[in-house]
Amino acid sequence: MEDGNRVSVRDLQIPYPASALTASQAEHGPRLAPRKVIQTYDPDEWEIFIEEWANGLSSKYVRVQRFGGSGDRGVDVAGFKTDRGFEGEWDCFQGKHYDKSLTPSIAWPEMLKVFLLPVRTPAYKLPSSYSFIAPRGLGTHLAHLVSSPTELRAKFLEQVESSTAKPFRELDSKDRSAVRALATATDFSMFGSVEVLALIDQHRMTPYHSARFGGGLPARPASEGPPQEVGPQELVYLTKLVHAYQERYSTVATIASAEVHDKAGVHLQRQRESFFRAEALRTFARDRVLPNTFEGLQNELFDAVIETAEAEHPDGLERLRRTLEQAVNAQLSTNALIQVTEPADRRGICHQLANDDRLTWVADK
Known part of the structure; x- marks a missing residue:
């Protein structure tokens, strides 16, 4: 930075x-x-x-x-x-x-x-x-x-x-x-x-x-919630979320329509919160651990969820749900950041991986 x-x-x-x-x-x-x-x-x-x-x-x-x-x-x-x-x-x-x-x-x-x-x-x-x-x-x-x-x-x-x-x-x-x-x-x-x-x-x-x-990592500072307006850095993973919602809820076709949907809207807000938690963890890692450590955590989590993400599922939203569930439950132990990583961070890292086109929820989109 x-x-x-x-x-x-x-x-x-x-x-x-x-x-x-x-x-x-x-x-x-x-x-x-x-x-x-x-x-x-x-x-x-x-x-x-x-x-x-x-x-x-x-x-x-x-x-x-x-x-x-x-x-x-x-x-x-x-x-x-x-x-x-x-x-x-x-x-x-x-x-x-x-x-x-x-x-x-x-x-x-x-x-x-x-x-x-x-x-x-x-x-x-x-x-x-x-x-x-x-x-x-x-x-x-x-x-x-x-x-x-x-x-x-x-x-x-x-x-x-x-x-x-x-x-x-x-x-x-x-x-x-x-x-x-x-x-x-x-x-x-x-x-x-x-x-x-x-x-x-x-x-x-x-x-x-x-x-x-040694001695462990310092405590993480409190992370801020997502901004009210969607930023450019969110467009890829949010668009992939919209594709998943669209398979389940036909009226959802855009980020704006997902935000006001009675079910998709609440879900989307939680995903944004998780994404920004993971971004805060990225910043913490940049300032507190060796270079490559955060990327190592992303790679370890990717390895833990990719089989679930690529398995057969009824629709994209179920694929997303199962992948996030696997991310939270995965037994990760080798990376230093595990000491300060919470479930929301893991879900957010999945959205970072989606942003990087390493994960997707609807294959033909």
Whole structure:
């Protein structure tokens, strides 16, 4: 979905399984506490996890992009606040996956890289914020420095002037002077960290959390009923419903005539309610589970009802009734969304399948 500047997870280059998320994965996840799970990641997986987390902050950003690996120029993940990328406002997330807390000696070279970005490429701007993200957090010394921006700047400038560490000693006089001037003019409160507990808690709001950590899915929000007016997205399945009504009730020939029919009208309203319940489930799935999970549920339900839908029935309305009954009673167990799926959702998914021409109620129509 794109809502204003919001970026859909489908637009991001995050690897995810080709198969749908299973109920077992979503409920149980790995048998480790989340803080222990993330400590098992390698550096690449850590960067992917940070990108997933940053996607949960997508209302702040036009785009979230991962640059990790060699040549990342000190930017693992960037959250761009405008469509100008590094030339506009942006936030930097620097992932460091070590088996110890971060120290100043680890931080200095990374901070130097972010100052070299605009020094060597003037179109680049310094980030609005720069956050270290590490599974074991900041060490005491670095944490105190980050909490004292003036002292942090002074200590960094000392590194620029006298450090014999490789990235600093390799600076030529021009770059050293430019970094010194830029750092002197910069408010070092831009540097900070994201603590692990906050990181994991905010990651819960992404579609990736259940697959990584288990714990089940969050409760679904209440879904709205169907709009009074029939929308274009309803025309296919409603037309198929009309064909089924027409076989039973000769006076029903259009959606409008079905709406006012004493029997078909009530039935049609229930089907619209079910359809919009299923659409709400689709939206929930888009925001809370891995891509392909909702489509997996549709496919599983299709497999459960297709034999019933293709069997011989007295008329289309009976075929519809039997198919919906089979959908409600089918033993579905492998898909994560089963945890939050109700009978009306299953009936609505049948109408989604009809919309996609995978199900029909009157064969010769």
